[in-house]
Amino acid sequence: MEFVDVIMQRESVRNYDPMKPVEMQVLERILEAGRIAPSAANYQPWHFHLISSHQWLEKVRKCYDRPWLKDAPHILVVTGNRKEAWRRPDGYNSLETDLAIALTHMMLAATNEGVSTCWIAHFDYQKLRQCLELKSSEEVFGITPLGYPREGLKRRGIKNRKPLDEVVTYL
Numbered sequence: 001m002e003f004v005d006v007i008m009q010r011e012s013v014r015n016y017d018p019m020k021p022v023e024m025q026v027l028e029r030i031l032e033a034g035r036i037a038p039s040a041a042n043y044q045p046w047h048f049h050l051i052s053s054h055q056w057l058e059k060v061r062k063c064y065d066r067p068w069l070k071d072a073p074h075i076l077v078v079t080g081n082r083k084e085a086w087r088r089p090d091g092y093n094s095l096e097t098d099l100a101i102a103l104t105h106m107m108l109a110a111t112n113e114g115v116s117t118c119w120i121a122h123f124d125y126q127k128l129r130q131c132l133e134l135k136s137s138e139e140v141f142g143i144t145p146l147g148y149p150r151e152g153l154k155r156r157g158i159k160n161r162k163p164l165d166e167v168v169t170y171l
């Protein structure tokens with residue numbers, strides 16, 4: 001797919017086909033896109049949890065209790081370690097930035113494979129940390145379902161965004 005088509009076609013999908021798991025080779029290509037993402041000082045402070053087993057899907061879904069999530073055959077959780085992230089002398093820590101880039105890489109790679117995603121931040125943070133049995137140094141950043149959209153699902157297509165002249169300053 002052309003890069004411009006990938007970024008135009010990516011949209012949040014909240015309607016998955018539970019009968020169509022994503023092939024392992026495809027999942028690996030998506031994860032690889034996260035692995036090669038850039039990070040500040042190349043510290044790569046991330047970990048990717050790919051959840052596909054019935055038992056783990058059940059547990060993780062309880063941390064974002066929306067009916068549509070139950071049909072997603074996979075859930076990808078991105079976690080990170082703040083101590084492993086680059087720090088600027090003024091205190092800024094790049095953890096969230098690095099993890100956002102890695103998650104975006106994987107979401108765009110998924111789109112390129114015809115696999116749908118939806119960035120989720122509104123999960124129960126403490127519950128998800130406990131559920132994944134994360135060490136105290138690990139933070140949960142973002143999750144996305146991975147799966148094929150249900151057949152016949154209408155794509156919105158149109159991007160509801162602020163116009164360019166509102167968000168750009170040419171100097």
Ligand SMILES: Cc1cc2nc3c(=O)[nH]c(=O)nc-3n(C[C@H](O)[C@H](O)[C@H](O)COP(=O)(O)O)c2cc1C
Pocket residue numbers: 010011012013118119120121122123
């Ligand atoms: C940081 C971030 C957090 C988000 N959290 C949620 C969420 O918790 N639940 C949800 O349904 N969508 C969530 N979204 C999806 C946004 O609502 C969606 O990206 C936005 O409305 C634009 O639509 P589009 O992704 O279809 O282009 C999130 C997106 C981002 C980037």
